[in-house]
Amino acid sequence: MSERTGLWATALVVMMAGSAQAARVPLRVELARARAAHPEAFAAVDALRASVIAAPPPRDRRVQVARAFRALGRPALEPMLALVEPDAPALRGAPAETARVLREGALEAIGALADPRAVPTLARILDENAPPPVARSAAEALGTLCGDDEMALLGRHAAQGQRHELAAIAGLGQCRRLRAATLLAQRLDARPDDRMARAIAEAMGLLGSSWAWQAAGPAHAAEANEVGERLAESLLHAYLSYPDDVARACARALVMLERPSTAERIAAARAAADGNGQRALDRLAQRWARSRTR
Amino acid sequence: MLLVVGACSEAPPPPKPVADLVVDANRNGLLDPDDPAERAGKASWDSQHGAIFVANLDDDDKKGSADADDEVVNGAADLLDLSPIAVRPWPQATSSFTGTLTVDPASVSQVRLFRVDGPAGDPASYTAVQSPLALTALDLKKGVTLALEGRDFVTSTAQGAWTGLVDFELTVTNTVNHETATDHAILRVAPLILQYNTAPTQAVFYSQLYDDTRPLVDGIQPACSADSMSPTGLDLNALNLDYDQWAQDYFDVGYTSKPGPGGKPVGMKVAIRSAQDDRTAGEVAQKYFRGPDFAAVYKHGVPLDSQSYSLNSFGNWDVIPPYTKGDVSYPLGRNLWGAVPGNPDYSPDAVYADFIRAQKVQPAFNIDTSWLLVGHVDEFTSWVKTITPRGWGLLASSPKLARQMLMDLQAKGYGSTQMFVGKTDDMNQPAAISIDALLADPKIMAASQAAQMAIDDDIAALTDEIGLDPSEVTPMPFLWERVDGALIAYQPGTVNLLYFDGRVVIPDPFGPIIDGQDPFKTDLHQRLEPLGLQVYFADDWDEFHIAEGEVHCGTNVSRDMSAAWWESGR
Numbered sequence: 001m002s003e004r005t006g007l008w009a010t011a012l013v014v015m016m017a018g019s020a021q022a023a024r025v026p027l028r029v030e031l032a033r034a035r036a037a038h039p040e041a042f043a044a045v046d047a048l049r050a051s052v053i054a055a056p057p058p059r060d061r062r063v064q065v066a067r068a069f070r071a072l073g074r075p076a077l078e079p080m081l082a083l084v085e086p087d088a089p090a091l092r093g094a095p096a097e098t099a100r101v102l103r104e105g106a107l108e109a110i111g112a113l114a115d116p117r118a119v120p121t122l123a124r125i126l127d128e129n130a131p132p133p134v135a136r137s138a139a140e141a142l143g144t145l146c147g148d149d150e151m152a153l154l155g156r157h158a159a160q161g162q163r164h165e166l167a168a169i170a171g172l173g174q175c176r177r178l179r180a181a182t183l184l185a186q187r188l189d190a191r192p193d194d195r196m197a198r199a200i201a202e203a204m205g206l207l208g209s210s211w212a213w214q215a216a217g218p219a220h221a222a223e224a225n226e227v228g229e230r231l232a233e234s235l236l237h238a239y240l241s242y243p244d245d246v247a248r249a250c251a252r253a254l255v256m257l258e259r260p261s262t263a264e265r266i267a268a269a270r271a272a273a274d275g276n277g278q279r280a281l282d283r284l285a286q287r288w289a290r291s292r293t294r
Numbered sequence: 295m296l297l298v299v300g301a302c303s304e305a306p307p308p309p310k311p312v313a314d315l316v317v318d319a320n321r322n323g324l325l326d327p328d329d330p331a332e333r334a335g336k337a338s339w340d341s342q343h344g345a346i347f348v349a350n351l352d353d354d355d356k357k358g359s360a361d362a363d364d365e366v367v368n369g370a371a372d373l374l375d376l377s378p379i380a381v382r383p384w385p386q387a388t389s390s391f392t393g394t395l396t397v398d399p400a401s402v403s404q405v406r407l408f409r410v411d412g413p414a415g416d417p418a419s420y421t422a423v424q425s426p427l428a429l430t431a432l433d434l435k436k437g438v439t440l441a442l443e444g445r446d447f448v449t450s451t452a453q454g455a456w457t458g459l460v461d462f463e464l465t466v467t468n469t470v471n472h473e474t475a476t477d478h479a480i481l482r483v484a485p486l487i488l489q490y491n492t493a494p495t496q497a498v499f500y501s502q503l504y505d506d507t508r509p510l511v512d513g514i515q516p517a518c519s520a521d522s523m524s525p526t527g528l529d530l531n532a533l534n535l536d537y538d539q540w541a542q543d544y545f546d547v548g549y550t551s552k553p554g555p556g557g558k559p560v561g562m563k564v565a566i567r568s569a570q571d572d573r574t575a576g577e578v579a580q581k582y583f584r585g586p587d588f589a590a591v592y593k594h595g596v597p598l599d600s601q602s603y604s605l606n607s608f609g610n611w612d613v614i615p616p617y618t619k620g621d622v623s624y625p626l627g628r629n630l631w632g633a634v635p636g637n638p639d640y641s642p643d644a645v646y647a648d649f650i651r652a653q654k655v656q657p658a659f660n661i662d663t664s665w666l667l668v669g670h671v672d673e674f675t676s677w678v679k680t681i682t683p684r685g686w687g688l689l690a691s692s693p694k695l696a697r698q699m700l701m702d703l704q705a706k707g708y709g710s711t712q713m714f715v716g717k718t719d720d721m722n723q724p725a726a727i728s729i730d731a732l733l734a735d736p737k738i739m740a741a742s743q744a745a746q747m748a749i750d751d752d753i754a755a756l757t758d759e760i761g762l763d764p765s766e767v768t769p770m771p772f773l774w775e776r777v778d779g780a781l782i783a784y785q786p787g788t789v790n791l792l793y794f795d796g797r798v799v800i801p802d803p804f805g806p807i808i809d810g811q812d813p814f815k816t817d818l819h820q821r822l823e824p825l826g827l828q829v830y831f832a833d834d835w836d837e838f839h840i841a842e843g844e845v846h847c848g849t850n851v852s853r854d855m856s857a858a859w860w861e862s863g864r
Contacts, residue, residue, distance in 0.1 A: 055536075056572075063667060063778050064841055073723065108778055136779055144737075170779060176736060205747070206776075209740035211697065216736050252747035256740075291750060 034078035045079035065105030111141030135167035143174030173203025185234035205253030311475040314382035317345035321553040341863040347377035349444035351589035365422035376441035383437030393429030398461040410439040485653035490613035495794035502527025513832020538575035543607035549855035569594035569643035595645035605642035609670035619761040632663025667780035681826035692769030693742035711806040745774035790844035
């Protein structure tokens with residue numbers, strides 16, 4: 001929270017209280033101030049917006065829009081926030097698909113900046129009826145920041161039945177903390193539907209990635225250990241409970257944890273399993289062994 | 295006396311009607327009426343017997359449309375694209391006989407039949423005729439020569455769709471006593487065959503975007519020169535087409551053929567436009583390639599499928615080289631494309647996919663590319679000819695190897711050495727990053743590990759299906775990142791390469807420079823040269839790598855696919 005100052009922090013507090021409309025007043029003030037201070041950044045974002053509307057890129061390379069926004073760098077944060085606001089004036093009249101691409105692209109860039117000043121806008125997007133890819137981009141940006149407040153926001157949206165449940169789960173997957181791991185594990189342990197379970201497993205893989213925790217350094221070893229054990233337990237149970245495509249996602253995530261105890265866990269589960277479970281666990285053991293040798 | 299007179303004046307009984315069609319059932323490019331193999335195999339179609347015709351979709355007279363679009367023979371060269379059919383002369387035919395030649399109802403709209411009256415080498419001798427074609431007694435007596443062209447390929451596997459087999463029926467009738475004779479002959483339209491990497495290469499293409507593609511061309515040129523070729527730039531601007539650097543994606547090249555003289559395949563190349571309606575660069579199929587012996591096709595759903603647009607790019611369409619597993623052979627290889635079978639949200643255009651399946655000779659196999667940002671099989675696999683017992687192998691992305699290489703360098707004290715020196719990232723900032731910093735980036739590491747998991751599953755599916763030994767899969771080191779919820783190469787994707795004739799042009803990895811060498815380049819030389827590959831590098835960073843593609847995405851090829859597909863048994 002130390003980086004948040006002035007009206008941005010006020011906006012976040014208002015958002016946390018659940019009053020989206022109230023937060024817009026200070027946001028508008030802040031944007032006006034930013035526009036006056038950095039007119040060139042607003043002009044650059046506006047030029048990009050106009051060029052994408054005039055000539056949308058091929059649909060299989062639309063992430064180029066995100067890249068173009070990212071190329072504008074940190075000075076473009078405020079104008080990008082203005083662009084992704086629900087009902088942003090700059091996108092009125094744009095074809096719906098193009099508007100979505102622009103918002104997604106700008107959100108991706110905002111997330112890459114990992115700037116706390118974006119939190120109120122990101123929170124507001126999750127509170128409103130944003131298209132799922134837009135909501136996911138916002139949630140992942142929040143997950144990248146991964147402070148207590150962001151995690152609380154994501155946890156609220158990740159609850160069963162929430163409009164942006166999937167997005168929030170993806171956001172939690174970006175938050176490498178035990179609390180986020182526990183939230184995801186609890187959701188998976190509650191046996192959600194296949195689509196949700198697959199998304200949770202994928203998020204768990206990213207959160208628990210052994211390569212990522214090793215990158216974070218030895219100072220995080222203890223938390224890495226707790227996270228890994230919590231996720232491994234949940235993923236192994238889910239592996240035996242879901243059909244093939246979900247089970248495959250669980251297996252991938254489990255392997256990504258690279259827990260030393262994995263072989264023992266599989267063996268212990270096999271001892272208690274029926275015939276089908278044993279065959280499934282044999283496949284998992286092979287998958288585990290293959291990952292060790294490749 | 296009367297009886298005697300009567301006996302002397304009685305006319306001889308009319309001959310039994312004879313109906314005899316001749317087609318090139320023995321596949322030697324000629325009509326051999328007296329060859330038992332020609333006669334025995336004419337009413338059936340298998341790997342040994344049966345006549346063939348091609349979809350005449352090239353433009354031999356360069357008029358700007360397919361030769362099959364009009365009702366004339368389009369010059370002498372077009373004659374080679376027609377398949378001969380003959381009603382064998384029956385000298386005993388008398389004026390009481392007539393004949394009728396019919397095409398089966400399902401095929402009528404798919405083919406065009408010409409009657410030849412005059413020298414067979416003169417296009418003016420050919421007149422388009424309709425089914426049923428009435429034949430006179432004189433026709434039957436002297437015989438009739440005909441020629442067949444296809445108006446399209448087989449397009450669907452759906453029940454009731456045209457199978458590509460054309461059944462000709464000749465009926466000869468005595469109009470006095472109504473006695474008849476019938477004969478049948480079957481011809482099959484040639485399939486569209488897609489290219490596999492290990493076939494000899496004839497041309498290399500790229501989008502001619504001048505300064506933007508110059509670094510790529512500079513990298514490709516030495517490899518092409520070593521193979522006595524020069525890369526061909528497709529000048530999209532001159533063709534009034536949109537800027538599109540992804541030459542691999544917006545078109546593909548195939549081949550279709552029939553037996554020619556001596557039984558050797560003759561036919562035409564086929565440029566295919568991707569099933570992406572807003573991608574005008576795909577019009578190179580018609581505007582640039584279509585011409586003599588070069589056809590063009592564009593198959594897509596109506597409306598075009600939009601759910602999985604990127605899967606229609608041809609970077610997602612490859613061909614596993616020819617192989618045999620157990621007692622099943624795939625002499626023309628197998629089509630390979632990324633999809634999640636049964637999931638319409640992750641499948642390419644259904645009409646195009648069914649069109650490819652309907653060709654039959656390269657049975658399809660799918661792998662899951664839903665974990666990829668762009669979604670193309672060429673992002674993590676490449677097929678190359680090798681000097682191994684199989685003769686070819688699979689190159690596959692290995693983030694695990696890349697990470698291990700970097701950790702080894704770090705352990706040797708090179709952790710502060712920077713990669714990507716002199717390059718800018720997508721934020722227009724210097725891309726340079728030290729080995730230490732990269733290995734300490736949890737996001738890159740998590741994404742790379744997730745990529746390795748998905749790659750492992752896909753490669754396992756491929757090796758199980760093909761029967762590849764793990765030793766036939768060569769790891770190609772590069773790390774991945776996660777963008778927009780999916781995975782994309784972070785380092786230049788070294789497996790996303792251009793392969794032709796034993797040469798690989800690999801994206802320059804711009805790795806750390808240690809003792810004057812890039813260890814990633816050194817590794818690739820050491821890894822690939824023992825396989826018999828000549829290694830080249832191309833700088834694709836600015837135009838391709840940071841725009842989610844690499845060398846393979848930016849290039850295309852035309853290869854020699856003139857194999858006798860009819861021997862495949864499919």
